[in-house]
Amino acid sequence: VTLRAFFLDDDGLHLLDQRALPQQERWLVLRTVEDVAQAIETLAVRGAPAIGGAAAYGMVIATRTGMPLEEADARLRRTRPTAKNLFFALDAIRDAGRDAPAVLAAAQKIVRDDEAACAAMGEHGAALFADGDVVITICHTGALATCGQGTALGVIKSARAQGKNISVVALETRPLLQGARLTAWECAKEGIPCTLITDGMSAFAMKKLGVTKAIVGADRIARDGSTANKIGTYALATVAKAHGVPFYVAAPQSTFDLEIASGADIPIEERAATEVSGFATRVWNPAFDVTPPELIAAFVTERGVVT
Amino acid sequence: VTLRAFFLDDDGLHLLDQRALPQQERWLVLRTVEDVAQAIETLAVRGAPAIGGAAAYGMVIATRTGMPLEEADARLRRTRPTAKNLFFALDAIRDAGRDAPAVLAAAQKIVRDDEAACAAMGEHGAALFADGDVVITICHTGALATCGQGTALGVIKSARAQGKNISVVALETRPLLQGARLTAWECAKEGIPCTLITDGMSAFAMKKLGVTKAIVGADRIARDGSTANKIGTYALATVAKAHGVPFYVAAPQSTFDLEIASGADIPIEERAATEVSGFATRVWNPAFDVTPPELIAAFVTERGVVT
Numbered sequence: 001v002t003l004r005a006f007f008l009d010d011d012g013l014h015l016l017d018q019r020a021l022p023q024q025e026r027w028l029v030l031r032t033v034e035d036v037a038q039a040i041e042t043l044a045v046r047g048a049p050a051i052g053g054a055a056a057y058g059m060v061i062a063t064r065t066g067m068p069l070e071e072a073d074a075r076l077r078r079t080r081p082t083a084k085n086l087f088f089a090l091d092a093i094r095d096a097g098r099d100a101p102a103v104l105a106a107a108q109k110i111v112r113d114d115e116a117a118c119a120a121m122g123e124h125g126a127a128l129f130a131d132g133d134v135v136i137t138i139c140h141t142g143a144l145a146t147c148g149q150g151t152a153l154g155v156i157k158s159a160r161a162q163g164k165n166i167s168v169v170a171l172e173t174r175p176l177l178q179g180a181r182l183t184a185w186e187c188a189k190e191g192i193p194c195t196l197i198t199d200g201m202s203a204f205a206m207k208k209l210g211v212t213k214a215i216v217g218a219d220r221i222a223r224d225g226s227t228a229n230k231i232g233t234y235a236l237a238t239v240a241k242a243h244g245v246p247f248y249v250a251a252p253q254s255t256f257d258l259e260i261a262s263g264a265d266i267p268i269e270e271r272a273a274t275e276v277s278g279f280a281t282r283v284w285n286p287a288f289d290v291t292p293p294e295l296i297a298a299f300v301t302e303r304g305v306v307t
Numbered sequence: 308v309t310l311r312a313f314f315l316d317d318d319g320l321h322l323l324d325q326r327a328l329p330q331q332e333r334w335l336v337l338r339t340v341e342d343v344a345q346a347i348e349t350l351a352v353r354g355a356p357a358i359g360g361a362a363a364y365g366m367v368i369a370t371r372t373g374m375p376l377e378e379a380d381a382r383l384r385r386t387r388p389t390a391k392n393l394f395f396a397l398d399a400i401r402d403a404g405r406d407a408p409a410v411l412a413a414a415q416k417i418v419r420d421d422e423a424a425c426a427a428m429g430e431h432g433a434a435l436f437a438d439g440d441v442v443i444t445i446c447h448t449g450a451l452a453t454c455g456q457g458t459a460l461g462v463i464k465s466a467r468a469q470g471k472n473i474s475v476v477a478l479e480t481r482p483l484l485q486g487a488r489l490t491a492w493e494c495a496k497e498g499i500p501c502t503l504i505t506d507g508m509s510a511f512a513m514k515k516l517g518v519t520k521a522i523v524g525a526d527r528i529a530r531d532g533s534t535a536n537k538i539g540t541y542a543l544a545t546v547a548k549a550h551g552v553p554f555y556v557a558a559p560q561s562t563f564d565l566e567i568a569s570g571a572d573i574p575i576e577e578r579a580a581t582e583v584s585g586f587a588t589r590v591w592n593p594a595f596d597v598t599p600p601e602l603i604a605a606f607v608t609e610r611g612v613v614t
Contacts, residue, residue, distance in 0.1 A: 171507065180588070188588070199505065200543070204541050204597075239542055276487070279329055281501070283503045
């Protein structure tokens with residue numbers, strides 16, 4: 001099975017609309033920078049590395065449509081504030097120059113590098129997992145969240161490819177249910193045994209489902225190791241620590257932000273209250289949270305496992 | 308505001324259908340034991356003390372319809388396994404005898420006693436809270452969950468009645484969203500400031516919303532203090548402990564089960580997978596979990612605060 005979140009051809013950026021999954025596999029064709037920006041904002045594409053790749057191709061579309069590159073860059077930077085990979089990709093494109101072939105080459109390199117990083121993370125990370133592990137995860141970190149096989153879910157795939165029988169416990173990940181809609185779906189496609197639970201079940205699952213490890217992706221990692229990731233990650237890490245379950249973060253170098261010293265400085269996106277409640281109620285809806293480094297057993301990157 | 312979950316008159320058991328809230332305030336009239344049993348099973352009425360009261364009135368309906376009391380008792384005992392109050396109420400009715408006036412008197416006593424227990428829990432528990440406290444809670448523990456003002460939410464009401472400015476952070480409580488549907492609604496009716504969050508936000512909320520205390524209800528409390536309550540309670544208690552937030556349990560004596568030594572012996576209801584996912588996915592859906600006593604700062608009962 002080779003799942004991909006998007007691909008570029010002469011017609012435009014073809015993007016699997018993740019808002020419609022798993023009920024529908026609907027492909028969008030994006031032909032303007034605004035199309036790409038809105039696809040990122042509305043989560044038609046999500047997952048930090050996939051956002052980076054889609055934004056890079058958005059810049060290619062700017063060269064095709066004649067939109068000034070500064071304007072396209074500014075628009076794409078305004079889409080989602082937390083994922084470092086978005087800014088990493090746009091910085092790389094900016095450094096590549098202004099002519100269309102250079103932008104295309106830089107964008108293709110971003111996508112290829114992320115695919116290779118996923119494979120390398122899988123190799124390095126697989127060594128952390130043993131036959132029979134029951135691995136809990138949050139949100140969706142598979143192929144659709146990256147330009148390759150995935151980050152955290154990619155590591156699980158690599159470990160299974162080594163013959164280790166590993167099963168997944170997926171948090172549904174409210175409010176937008178990326179775990180229920182995407183992780184459960186991708187696991188089914190890949191033949192990975194997966195049990196879906198609500199986010200509040202994490203602690204009881206540690207005891208009752210025999211969870212042995214936890215692994216998640218990341219949207220931005222500060223210099224001290226503080227990790228911004230999907231809201232609920234910090235609670236999961238806290239619960240894992242209390243149960244002696246090692247908690248791993250799988251992320252490519254493009255997720256690390258060396259300019260940010262600690263978690264308090266990571267910008268956290270707050271999304272609409274209506275994602276949580278259809279009722280007239282005061283709601284707090286941060287899309288991400290920050291997990292402090294003392295709760296993280298190791299980072300799995302394409303260069304190896306860092307503790 | 309005086310909210311009530313149900314009341315009995317000559318026509319039958321009038322019950323506010325909690326499945327329809329907050330969109331609709333729909334009253335059902337239950338005239339057979341089977342009606343009452345199904346209302347409990349399908350969560351038209353829920354909350355451990357309210358289940359006890361509704362089942363007690365179900366036995367009154369048995370005397371009216373001529374259903375043998377043993378049969379009515381057996382049917383009602385099969386509805387939901389975890390809440391101790393259900394069995395407490397049915398035991399009390401059984402002990403009261405077999406004639407209709409005795410059953411009615413015993414049922415009315417169960418309801419009156421629970422109303423008084425709520426008031427007493429409020430008095431005792433209010434002393435634990437200070438002006439300005441931000442209190443996190445799960446599920447729904449207000450008037451509709453009891454025969455009085457509520458357990459955990461009742462304590463908050465009593466503390467506010469003493470002039471303490473206390474606000475609530477309500478976990479939405481997946482899968483059935485009792486927090487979003489009922490706690491947010493009852494807080495709005497009562498003028499209690501309430502911020503709704505998803506279950507996974509608990510840890511980040513401790514840091515970012517300034518949560519100072521946690522209080523929850525209970526469905527069954529074992530001799531060692533292990534507390535079965537709505538799934539997600541154990542994760543919340545774990546997260547509270549990690550943040551130095553005292554975690555209280557408010558429950559009447561009818562929730563304590565002295566015949567059960569520890570949490571492992573409490574029967575935990577597992578409900579349908581479709582409550583979690585509409586998709587064809589393997590799901591684990593326990594309705595309750597068990598919080599170990601070391602995570603509980605104190606129990607608030609009608610007899611006082613027990614540490």
